[in-house]
Amino acid sequence: MAMASWTRILLPALLLALLQIPRTTATASDHGRRETIDPPSVSIFFNIDDLKPGNRMPIYFSNKKPSNSPHLLSKQESDSIPFSSSHLESLLELFSFSRGSAHARAVESTLTLCELEPMAGETKFCATSLESMLDSVRSSFGHETQLRALATTTHSARPVDDGLGSGLGSVRNYTILKEPEQILTRKVMGCHTMPYPYLVYYCHSPAGETKLFRVLLGGEGDGGVVEAVALCHMDTSKWDRDNPSFRVLKMVPGEGPVCHFFPRFDIVWAALPV
Numbered sequence: 001m002a003m004a005s006w007t008r009i010l011l012p013a014l015l016l017a018l019l020q021i022p023r024t025t026a027t028a029s030d031h032g033r034r035e036t037i038d039p040p041s042v043s044i045f046f047n048i049d050d051l052k053p054g055n056r057m058p059i060y061f062s063n064k065k066p067s068n069s070p071h072l073l074s075k076q077e078s079d080s081i082p083f084s085s086s087h088l089e090s091l092l093e094l095f096s097f098s099r100g101s102a103h104a105r106a107v108e109s110t111l112t113l114c115e116l117e118p119m120a121g122e123t124k125f126c127a128t129s130l131e132s133m134l135d136s137v138r139s140s141f142g143h144e145t146q147l148r149a150l151a152t153t154t155h156s157a158r159p160v161d162d163g164l165g166s167g168l169g170s171v172r173n174y175t176i177l178k179e180p181e182q183i184l185t186r187k188v189m190g191c192h193t194m195p196y197p198y199l200v201y202y203c204h205s206p207a208g209e210t211k212l213f214r215v216l217l218g219g220e221g222d223g224g225v226v227e228a229v230a231l232c233h234m235d236t237s238k239w240d241r242d243n244p245s246f247r248v249l250k251m252v253p254g255e256g257p258v259c260h261f262f263p264r265f266d267i268v269w270a271a272l273p274v
């Protein structure tokens with residue numbers, strides 16, 4: 001398998017924040033090791049009041065090229081590889097990852113997160129191909145539902161990643177260029193790319209009210225224009241108090257909505273109102 005720098009697609013702290021998974025749950029099997037918080041990676045959170053034209057805020061978007069992302073497998077290919085922590089040993093062997101390496105830990109933590117029971121009111125699944133993602137989204141939303149897929153896309157003046165760097169990008173100031181467009185939905189399912197040797201999506205439909213937006217952002221310097229997808233969680237009262245978003249926004253659970261931009265390469269499914 002090609003060894004892209006896929007462990008850095010999303011850093012663990014950001015992933016846990018986006019998935020609303022309490023750190024203690026996620027790392028229970030991880031010998032109590034605490035992931036460090038990478039400050040740039042959590043610069044995707046904001047307050048709902050920030051969504052105004054002309055407002056300026058520091059945001060982090062990865063500058064990775066799609067070609068440096070993990071491979072998307074066909075359903076047939078992905079079905080031939082077990083996706084279960086009970087097969088961890090043979091998977092590490094298949095991927096040629098030595099035990100304890102960063103890649104091995106990423107494989108283990110992705111499998112662990114995918115196997116967690118959904119939280120109260122939440123729907124979740126992991127998908128290892130586009131076909132299986134669409135099947136699961138359909139059965140979760142209902143087959144008659146009209147769906148819309150959205151993703152954050154960047155339009156840069158210059159090529160942003162030579163393929164040699166980490167693809168980590170940097171935090172830049174962005175200005176909201178026009179009135180954000182709210183997309184009315186019955187239900188939203190966010191599918192986040194996971195650190196894994198091939199493309200794996202962790203999809204979840206959070207409990208509680210959400211508001212979905214498309215936001216046009218202009219970056220300073222060579223940041224270009226970003227058409228960003230943003231989701232606001234209107235009720236955070238049941239979130240883990242250690243969720244990094246609270247530290248970023250200096251809030252406590254339930255104090256107010258928490259909004260975030262979706263990282264590039266995530267897919268957001270919106271069930272349109274009937």
Ligand SMILES: *[C@@H]1O[C@H](CO)[C@@H](O)[C@H](O)[C@H]1NC(C)=O
Pocket residue numbers: 058171172173
């Ligand atoms: C964003 O703007 C603020 C205030 O103008 C400035 O202090 C900060 O350094 C800028 N951040 C970046 C990443 O350019």
